[in-house]
Structure formats: structure tokens, C-alpha cells
Amino acid sequence: MQSTMREADPILEVENLSASTDNLPILKGVSLTVYPGEIHAIMGRNGCGKSTLSKIIAGHPSYNITNGDIKFLGENINSLEPEERAQSGIFLGFQYPIEIPGVSNLEFLRVSTNARRKFLNKEELDTFDFEELVKEKLEIVKMDHAFLSRSVNQGFSGGEKKRNEILQMALLEPKIAILDETDSGLDIDALRIVASGIKKISNAQTGIILITHYQRLLDEIKPNYVHVMSDGQIIKTGESDLALELEEKGYEWTDNFIKET
Amino acid sequence: MEIIEKIKNQFNDNLTEIQKICLDKLQEIPLPNPKSEQWRLSNRSKFSNFLNYSVNEKNPKFDTPFPNTSQGTIRLVIGDNCQINLIEENYSIKQLSEDKLVKYIKEQISCFEQNENWSDLLNLSLNSTKNTLGLKINGSEIPPIEIFSHASSNSLNAKTLIIFLEKNCDIDLLQVNLGKENSSLSQSTFFCLEENSSVNHGVVSYGENKSNLLNSLNVIQQNNSEYNLGSLHFKFNYARFEIRIKQSAGNAKTNIKGMQITKKDEQISTFTKIDFNGPNGFLDQINKSLADDKSHAIFEGSIIVPKIAQKTDASQLSRNLLLSNLAQIDTKPQLEIIADDVKCKHGATISQLNEEELFYMRTRGITLTEASKLQLSSYFQEIISFIPISKDRWDLLDKLLKEN
Incomplete structure (x- = not known):
């Protein structure tokens, strides 16, 4: 079941991944491969392990990998720190972006961007050059310059926080972006802005994983693959029409699925 | 008793009237009561070390990493009177005469509670008028003022600051207390805010290796005055910051934001007592501690709201960050409320990053x-x-x- 030509090497390979937190198993053998240019959607009930999968790929220290591997650009990254994963091109867009009072958004974005640029052997940007770059990227998510002088996400509305996530994605130019419920809490206009931002940033060399509950984001960004998760496993994989079927029949429909191997 | 003898020997019985009064009081209570709330958590060996240095009234060459005076800022160094005349010429700042200083200090001493004001009694016993600066400030066009107190190595130094802010006066004042290696600094500050006056008061105290500080701040606020205090204490082996604020007739506003940072085996504590002595008083206070390594940070705050202080609106929060498993934080915000029509809240949190x-x-x-x-x-x-x-x-x- 391939809807894109998979000629290049994969960006991300999750192989039979099991993970736990506080000795509680959360993921129970997840496998997923993302090639350049592909968009994958992961859907599933609350608590099925979608967000955990995204956090584990990003390196959250609270989870232990008990089995399996995560490979990024062919290299095993199981033991890499979150910052090393981010610098090498893995981006996690948070469902609930964290507020950091007292840290200016502009400085935060600049430090992050330079950490990535350093990894790519690009020249680090001083405040003035960074201002130029960020001005250009703000356009993508239609954000006002005033957001930069505020503390990171502090006092931002739900929509503004999500747009700030996409702004970070635009600045960091990741190889793979995992967007965890980026559509939650967005009104129709904000959803369109965010979706259009994601489309502008993604290209034939990048991969995207969209974690979502709803079809409405997938109407804006058509995925190549849709995966359904349940109880820490991917129980079904299909093409974009699987999401439509889910929308119509609900998750109860998936309860009878036998895990596809 | 040792400290009393040390002071008497140092001054060869050429004691000022204030020193005599304070020494007499210290005779009654030579050391603070270690069982009292104010002193029970104080590290005794560190406190003994504070008193161990020899009493010294001489000031070393003033040396601070703070850059020279910013344009439009008045800089004063306690114990160094040379700049006072210049200031008197240009601004409405007058140095208090010795008579007035003595009169005011005597009034203050008469209100002291022996154990609570022990630090002030020690300070005034240690200090002849040499290291006392008294200022009377009026007008509304006063530039920002910086006042420095500095210790000298291997010494116990005492500095006293008295400030009268006259009616309708509005100032920014930064007070900097500088510790030196192996030194003890006793700093007492008395602040009187007259009606409709307002001050943004900063207290920054930072030390060096093995420096100690006893920093006592006494503020009296009259009607419609506003007192804003921002404070920061760090890098002291042992430091106590005691804040006593009295809204003498209520109808005044007090805002306090303070922080202490401890590392290694340092102990820094903050004690505050806010006394509402009239109706419609306002307080918003937050104290933060940050303790790392094996250090110990302490906050004890009390808000006194007697029957006369109806419609008081007071809030006191203590927020603390513990950065190491071996560090210790003690915090105790408390309210003493007699009045029945008030809005008072307090709280404390201790967390990690x-x-x-x-x-x-x-x-x-x-x-x-x-x-x-x-x-x-x-x-x-x-x-x-x-x-x-x-x-x-x-x-x-x-x-x-x-x-x-």
C-alpha cells in the first residue's frame, strides 16, 4: 500500500517500538516508516498512545524504550538527548505548547534556530540578521511582530500558541515534523492559516506526521497514509480515505480490527 | 557578652550616647534567643562566625564592579561624606544634623522589641556617627539615588542609613550592600515615608567568599504613601534580611518582591513583619528562594492585622525552587488577623525546575x-x-x- 514512490532512503523508521513510563507499558510494538515527501496521519482515541509516540520520538526523558528502535536518517537515535534529536532535524509540535514566563519569544527562537544552524554548519545569526529571517517567517503564519517581544507562549490564545509552533517549525526547517493535535482549539480561520503554513514549509525532502482526532485538518492537508492506533499499537493503516471512513463510522468501528502485521 | 566587651574595647569607652543606650540593652540580651521564631533556624556556628571578626570603623578603598555613576544618578557611599555637599547644592536632599539623627534614633530605640530588633541594637552599638548617613529628601524631580555599604576583609563593619522622604516626594533608590572575603557587614536602614510620598527601593546584597551580612530594614509609612521594595541577596556564607514595615495609619500601599539565592553550604534568610496600624492598607508580597548544593534558604513572613486595620487587602506568597537533594528550604508565611472585614491570603510552594x-x-x-x-x-x-x-x-x- 504505497501512494508515493519510495525511491529515497527513509527519514524515520520506528521498528517494533515498545515503551513504558513508571513501569506502565504505553507503546506495545509500533512500527512506522516515513519517506521524504510523505505525510502520515495518526488517529485514535484519547489515551491510545499517539502523543506518547510523538514524545518518545522527540526523546522525552520520562519514557523508557523497552524494545525496538527509532532510526532517523538511518542512524539509531534511541539514546540521543532531545536537543540532539532536535538539532539533527526532528521537530515536535506540542499539543499544549508550554508557557515560559520571563523568556522572550524572540530570544528563544533565536537560540533554537542557531542551535539547528550550528548542527547544519551554517553561520549563527546575530540579533539583526535573525530579525530579518523571523520577519519573513512570520508571514507564513500571519503572526504580528509584537508576539516576538512577549514571553514564550505566555498569554497567547490557543490559536496563537499553535501558530507559534508552526513559526518555530518554519525557522528550524526540520527533516521531519511531528505535529501533535496542532488542529485542536483552532477556529476555522486559524486552522486554515496553520494548515497553509505547514504546506508551505513541507517539501519533497521532508516528512510530516500529523496526530489528530478530526478529518478537518486532513481536508486541508491530504495525508499519504492514515494509521489508526489503539492500546499502544497501530491496528490499521490505509490511505487518506481511511480517515473519512473513521469520521463516518467512529472509533467503535475499529474495535473489531485485528492488528495488521 | 564577648561582643559587648569587644565593642567597649574598640571604642576605649569613647562611646556615643546612642551606643551607650544600645549596649545597655544588649547587656540584657547579649545574644538573640535561639528559641524565638525569628532566630530558631539561624545557623549558630555561622552566626558566631559573624560576630568573630574584629570591630572596624575604618573603610577600605571603595571598590565595586558596579560601573561609575550613570548620568543623572546620585551615588553615595556610607562612610564617605565627600559627595554630600555637592548633592545639597543641586537637589533637594539635605544631610540630617547629628542632633536630629540622635533624636530620631532614640525614638526608634524606644519602640524596639529586644529580640526582634537585636540586629539593629548591634548595629547601633557598633556604629559611632562615622558610618551613619541620614538624608532628608523632598521635591519630585529627584534623580535616582544609589547608596553603597561595603565591608572590609577580616572585619566587622556597621553602616546605618536613615532616610526621611517628605510629603509628595517620589524617588528611586538603589541600596547596594557589598560583602568582602572573610567579613561581616551589619546594615540597618530606617526609612520614613511621609504622606503621599512614594519610593521604589531596591536592595541588592552580594558577597564574596565567606562574607556575612545582617541587614535590617525598618520602614514607617504614613497615609497614602507607597513603598515598593525589590530585593536580591546572594553569595553570602550567612545572611539575614529583616524587614519590618509599619503602615502607621493605614491607607498606604506596600509592594515587596524579594529573592535569595543560596549555594554551597550558605544560609540566607528573610524575615518580614508587616504591621497594619490603620484601615485600607494594601500589601502585595512575593518572596522567592532558590537553594542549590547543601545550602539553606529561609523565609518567615508575618502580617499583623489588628482590629483597627479594617478593609486591609494583603497577599503574601512564598515561592521556592530546590535545585539539589541536599539543599533545604524552610518557609512560613503567616497571618495574624483580628479585624473582621479584611481580604488576606498567603501561600507557599516548593518545587524543582x-x-x-x-x-x-x-x-x-x-x-x-x-x-x-x-x-x-x-x-x-x-x-x-x-x-x-x-x-x-x-x-x-x-x-x-x-x-x-
Whole structure:
């Protein structure tokens, strides 16, 4: 079941991944491969392990990998720190972006961007050059310059926080972006802005994983693959029409699925 | 008793009237009662070490990493009178005469509670008028003022500051207490705010290796006065910051944002007593502690609301960050309310660095060390931004905090 030509090497390979937190198993053998240019959607009930999968790929220290591997650009990254994963091109867009009072958004974005640029052997940007770059990227998510002088996400509305996530994605130019419920809490206009931002940033060399509950984001960004998760496993994989079927029949429909191997 | 003898020997019985009064009082209570609330958590060996240095009235050459006076800022160094005349010529700032100083201090002493004001009694016993600065300030066009107190190595120094802020006066005042290696500094400050006056008061105290500080601040606020205090204490082996504020007739506003940072085996404590002596008083207070290594940070705050202080609106919060398993934080915000029509709240939290904030920053490529620094600097921000300090000093303070 391939809807894109998979000629290049994969960006991300999750192989039979099991993970736990506080000795509680959360993921129970997840496998997923993302090639350049592909968009994958992961859907599933609350608590099925979608967000955990995204956090584990990003390196959250609270989870232990008990089995399996995560490979990024062919290299095993199981033991890499979150910052090393981010610098090498893995981006996690948070469902609930964290507020950091007292840290200016502009400085935060600049430090992050330079950490990535350093990894790519690009020249680090001083405040003035960074201002130029960020001005250009703000356009993508239609954000006002005033957001930069505020503390990171502090006092931002739900929509503004999500747009700030996409702004970070635009600045960091990741190889793979995992967007965890980026559509939650967005009104129709904000959803369109965010979706259009994601489309502008993604290209034939990048991969995207969209974690979502709803079809409405997938109407804006058509995925190549849709995966359904349940109880820490991917129980079904299909093409974009699987999401439509889910929308119509609900998750109860998936309860009878036998895990596809 | 040893300290009393030491003071008497140092001054060869050439004691001033104030010194005599205070020494008599100290005879009654030569050391603070270690069982009292104010002193029970104080590290006794560190406190003994504070008193161990020889009494010294001489001031070393003034040496501070703070850059020279910013344009339009008045800088005064307690014990160094040379600049006072210049100030009197240009601004409405007058130095208090010795008679007035003595009269005021005597009035203050008569209100002292022996154990509670022990630090002030010690300070005034140690200090002839040489290291006392008294200022009377009026007018509304006063430039920012910086007042420095500095210790000298291997000595016990005492500095006293008295400020009268006259009616309708409005000032920014930064007080800097500088510790020296192996030194003890006793600083007592008496602040009187007359009707409709307002002050943004910053107290920044930082020491060096094995420096100690007893810092006592007494504030009296008259009707419609506003007192804003931003304070920061760090890098002392042992430091106590005692704040006593009395809204003498209510109808006054007090805002306090303070922070203490402890590392190694340091102990820094803050004690506050806010006394509402009339109706419609307002207080908003936050105290932050940050303790690392094997250090110990203490906060004890009390708010007194007697029957006369109806319609008081007071809030006291203590927020604390514990950065090591061996560090210790004690905090005790408390209310004593007799009046029945008041709005008072207090609370305390002790936590560690926020894991989710750290993870968020790390997923953006920021290293754990950098992310921790950013988080700590955001923790400081609320307090630092409240200290009236000019930009060129702020950069330095930021550097000192990062070094710490």
C-alpha cells in the first residue's frame, strides 16, 4: 500500500517500538516508516498512545524504550538527548505548547534556530540578521511582530500558541515534523492559516506526521497514509480515505480490527 | 557578652550616647534567643562566625564592579561624606544634623522589641556617627539615588542609613550592600515615608567568599504613601534580611518582591513583619528562594492585622525552587488577623525546575544546561524587573547572577 514512490532512503523508521513510563507499558510494538515527501496521519482515541509516540520520538526523558528502535536518517537515535534529536532535524509540535514566563519569544527562537544552524554548519545569526529571517517567517503564519517581544507562549490564545509552533517549525526547517493535535482549539480561520503554513514549509525532502482526532485538518492537508492506533499499537493503516471512513463510522468501528502485521 | 566587651574595647569607652543606650540593652540580651521564631533556624556556628571578626570603623578603598555613576544618578557611599555637599547644592536632599539623627534614633530605640530588633541594637552599638548617613529628601524631580555599604576583609563593619522622604516626594533608590572575603557587614536602614510620598527601593546584597551580612530594614509609612521594595541577596556564607514595615495609619500601599539565592553550604534568610496600624492598607508580597548544593534558604513572613486595620487587602506568597537533594528550604508565611472585614491570603510552594518547560526547550535544540539557565533567569525576572536599577547596572547584575 504505497501512494508515493519510495525511491529515497527513509527519514524515520520506528521498528517494533515498545515503551513504558513508571513501569506502565504505553507503546506495545509500533512500527512506522516515513519517506521524504510523505505525510502520515495518526488517529485514535484519547489515551491510545499517539502523543506518547510523538514524545518518545522527540526523546522525552520520562519514557523508557523497552524494545525496538527509532532510526532517523538511518542512524539509531534511541539514546540521543532531545536537543540532539532536535538539532539533527526532528521537530515536535506540542499539543499544549508550554508557557515560559520571563523568556522572550524572540530570544528563544533565536537560540533554537542557531542551535539547528550550528548542527547544519551554517553561520549563527546575530540579533539583526535573525530579525530579518523571523520577519519573513512570520508571514507564513500571519503572526504580528509584537508576539516576538512577549514571553514564550505566555498569554497567547490557543490559536496563537499553535501558530507559534508552526513559526518555530518554519525557522528550524526540520527533516521531519511531528505535529501533535496542532488542529485542536483552532477556529476555522486559524486552522486554515496553520494548515497553509505547514504546506508551505513541507517539501519533497521532508516528512510530516500529523496526530489528530478530526478529518478537518486532513481536508486541508491530504495525508499519504492514515494509521489508526489503539492500546499502544497501530491496528490499521490505509490511505487518506481511511480517515473519512473513521469520521463516518467512529472509533467503535475499529474495535473489531485485528492488528495488521 | 564577648561582643559587648569587644565593642567597649574598640571604642576605649569613647562611646556615643546612642551606643551607650544600645549596649545597655544588649547587656540584657547579649545574644538573640535561639528559641524565638525569628532566630530558631539561624545557623549558630555561622552566626558566631559573624560576630568573630574584629570591630572596624575604618573603610577600605571603595571598590565595586558596579560601573561609575550613570548620568543623572546620585551615588553615595556610607562612610564617605565627600559627595554630600555637592548633592545639597543641586537637589533637594539635605544631610540630617547629628542632633536630629540622635533624636530620631532614640525614638526608634524606644519602640524596639529586644529580640526582634537585636540586629539593629548591634548595629547601633557598633556604629559611632562615622558610618551613619541620614538624608532628608523632598521635591519630585529627584534623580535616582544609589547608596553603597561595603565591608572590609577580616572585619566587622556597621553602616546605618536613615532616610526621611517628605510629603509628595517620589524617588528611586538603589541600596547596594557589598560583602568582602572573610567579613561581616551589619546594615540597618530606617526609612520614613511621609504622606503621599512614594519610593521604589531596591536592595541588592552580594558577597564574596565567606562574607556575612545582617541587614535590617525598618520602614514607617504614613497615609497614602507607597513603598515598593525589590530585593536580591546572594553569595553570602550567612545572611539575614529583616524587614519590618509599619503602615502607621493605614491607607498606604506596600509592594515587596524579594529573592535569595543560596549555594554551597550558605544560609540566607528573610524575615518580614508587616504591621497594619490603620484601615485600607494594601500589601502585595512575593518572596522567592532558590537553594542549590547543601545550602539553606529561609523565609518567615508575618502580617499583623489588628482590629483597627479594617478593609486591609494583603497577599503574601512564598515561592521556592530546590535545585539539589541536599539543599533545604524552610518557609512560613503567616497571618495574624483580628479585624473582621479584611481580604488576606498567603501561600507557599516548593518545587524543582519545571520538567515540561525544560523538555519543550530541549525539543528546540537548546541544551539542558542552557535550558536550565533560561528557566532560572525567567524565575529571577519577576524580581529583578522590580528593582529600580539602570540598564548599565542590570547587565552587570545579570552577569553576576549567571556566574553564581
